[in-house]
Amino acid sequence: MWMRPIFLVIVACFLAWHPVRGLPQVEEPQYLTRLKAKLFDERLITLGSAIERIESTEEGQAFLSSFYSDEEYTIFAPTDQAFKGYGLDSSNIRKENAYWLQDVLKYHITTGKTRLSELPPPRSHTILHTLYHNYTSAAPDARLDQTYGFLPGGDTRVLVLEKDVGDAGNALIRGDTWNVTTVDRGVDWENLLIQKVDRIIPFPSPFLTTLSEPLISTTPVGLTVSRSLINLLDAQNVFNDASGITAFLPVDEDVAGILGALVGKDRGLQGNMLFNHIINGSIQYSTDLLPSKSLITARGETINFFQNDTGTYVSSDNNVTANVLRTDVITSNGVIHVIDKFMANPDYNGQAAASAYSSAVQSASAAAATVTVPAEATATARQRNRASSSRAQLDLIILSTTGLMILAGVTILV
Ligand SMILES: *[C@@H]1O[C@H](CO)[C@@H](O)[C@H](O)[C@H]1NC(C)=O
Ligand SMILES: *[C@@H]1O[C@H](CO)[C@@H](O)[C@H](O)[C@H]1NC(C)=O
Ligand SMILES: *[C@@H]1O[C@H](CO)[C@@H](O)[C@H](O)[C@H]1NC(C)=O
Ligand SMILES: *[C@@H]1O[C@H](CO)[C@@H](O)[C@H](O)[C@H]1NC(C)=O
Ligand SMILES: *[C@@H]1O[C@H](CO)[C@@H](O)[C@H](O)[C@H]1NC(C)=O
Numbered sequence: 001m002w003m004r005p006i007f008l009v010i011v012a013c014f015l016a017w018h019p020v021r022g023l024p025q026v027e028e029p030q031y032l033t034r035l036k037a038k039l040f041d042e043r044l045i046t047l048g049s050a051i052e053r054i055e056s057t058e059e060g061q062a063f064l065s066s067f068y069s070d071e072e073y074t075i076f077a078p079t080d081q082a083f084k085g086y087g088l089d090s091s092n093i094r095k096e097n098a099y100w101l102q103d104v105l106k107y108h109i110t111t112g113k114t115r116l117s118e119l120p121p122p123r124s125h126t127i128l129h130t131l132y133h134n135y136t137s138a139a140p141d142a143r144l145d146q147t148y149g150f151l152p153g154g155d156t157r158v159l160v161l162e163k164d165v166g167d168a169g170n171a172l173i174r175g176d177t178w179n180v181t182t183v184d185r186g187v188d189w190e191n192l193l194i195q196k197v198d199r200i201i202p203f204p205s206p207f208l209t210t211l212s213e214p215l216i217s218t219t220p221v222g223l224t225v226s227r228s229l230i231n232l233l234d235a236q237n238v239f240n241d242a243s244g245i246t247a248f249l250p251v252d253e254d255v256a257g258i259l260g261a262l263v264g265k266d267r268g269l270q271g272n273m274l275f276n277h278i279i280n281g282s283i284q285y286s287t288d289l290l291p292s293k294s295l296i297t298a299r300g301e302t303i304n305f306f307q308n309d310t311g312t313y314v315s316s317d318n319n320v321t322a323n324v325l326r327t328d329v330i331t332s333n334g335v336i337h338v339i340d341k342f343m344a345n346p347d348y349n350g351q352a353a354a355s356a357y358s359s360a361v362q363s364a365s366a367a368a369a370t371v372t373v374p375a376e377a378t379a380t381a382r383q384r385n386r387a388s389s390s391r392a393q394l395d396l397i398i399l400s401t402t403g404l405m406i407l408a409g410v411t412i413l414v
Helices: 003-017 028-041 045-054 058-065 080-084 095-107 224-232 236-241 252-262 267-275 350-370 378-389
Strands: 073-078 109-111 125-129 158-163 171-174 179-181 187-189 192-197 245-250 278-280 294-296 302-308 311-316 321-331 334-339 393-399 405-411
Touching (some): 028 192, 045 058, 045 080, 095 109, 224 245, 252 267
Parallel strands (some): 073 192
Antiparallel strands (some): 125 393, 302 311, 393 405
16 A cells, blocks of 8 residues: 555656656746746846737737747847847837837747757758748838748748857857857746847848848859849849749859850740749758759759768759759748859740649648637647647758768657
8 A cells, every 4th residue: 555655756756857848837827927027137128128019919919928838949039239239229119019029029939949059060050940921010120121022831931050160159040141149058948948149130131132142252242143144034023022932043153154055045045044943932941952852943844952972962954963052041032052053954844833833832831721820819829839840840951061961850749
């Protein structure tokens, strides 16, 4: 008879040492109050105030209470100094900006706890999915405005995180013209990891703007050949209006080769050559560029990937192989991978292009069905979190200095 209580004590000790991940320790009504107190404690006064403003709308309340769940999240928390850089502090962050602040916050929160100590070495990066989808509201400061550009279906915007070469204890969130740097080593609070950063993470630029940026050291004025070709073909709006686009675009070093391929061709063939570098309707990050995977271009041609000791390569149906020089430059409606060659494939398969586009759109809307805008009750929020956790992917990509690529997709399923 006396063995039973002992058994229970043993079980209780076991559970105490091996806690099952569950709801936060604090009770739901106190969750947000305690979170704000924690942020104020951490001297994140403006962020705490921003959360108070977000709470002033019904939608904001529902969004914030969805964090009381059994999911874990990382908040990239801009310091007061970071807000001040844009003239914002707790006294001038207004209720009228609640929807914008909510978008900003969504863009600073990623699923899972991402600890700096667990990142791969410098020159490798990690793709983190945020909670932010599409533009909803204008910013109080034009420099922080969201840019025109939509993602397909339920796709969420990502952050590209990597260890700082100069100080491997820190990490950088990389953009086309900016880096945001972490400030400390992160603080755990309940199901959240609060990771301070030195800037508000800028929303990504429009696709065509990014083409003018020095994306790699050998392209100080951007990818001018691609830009000129887009202008020549009057295709600006095709790129502006695309909802989800993946582009493999060449550096300008091979200008002679590019001109050689284009000169004397009619606009139709020139268009095919350009759009055979584009995947229409879907966003493929570096983690998707796998040897086992082929993609169909906007002109219906296939491109394939392979890796060897010198790096990652993409090859087209016309047997041109290009080296991928920089991956995952994020734009407002897609992603750019910089390659070293123009692939110049003039072929066009309309049927394959149309079917690739429609299956991209279909799978995007299927994804959208599982990730919805916050509703009301916490119970439904928790269900929603569970649904979205199936796509909560921590995609890891390890790209060593020699260019050898080792891929690991770690999927966190609850
Ligand atoms: C984002 O906008 C695109 C284009 O309008 C739409 O297809 C998609 O469903 C939207 N996604 C979300 C989550 O609102
Ligand atoms: C951002 O960091 C990367 C990697 O260290 C560096 O190559 C790049 O020049 C930095 N960009 C800016 C705008 O500071
Ligand atoms: C994608 O396909 C749609 C439908 O055919 C077309 O209207 C659009 O211009 C294409 N966009 C790109 C970037 O190729
Ligand atoms: C990797 O493949 C590329 C393209 O075929 C080739 O140029 C390069 O020499 C290869 N590298 C090695 C180490 O085999
Ligand atoms: C590409 O290479 C394959 C295999 O060597 C060959 O069958 C095909 O005809 C080539 N295609 C072109 C367009 O040169």
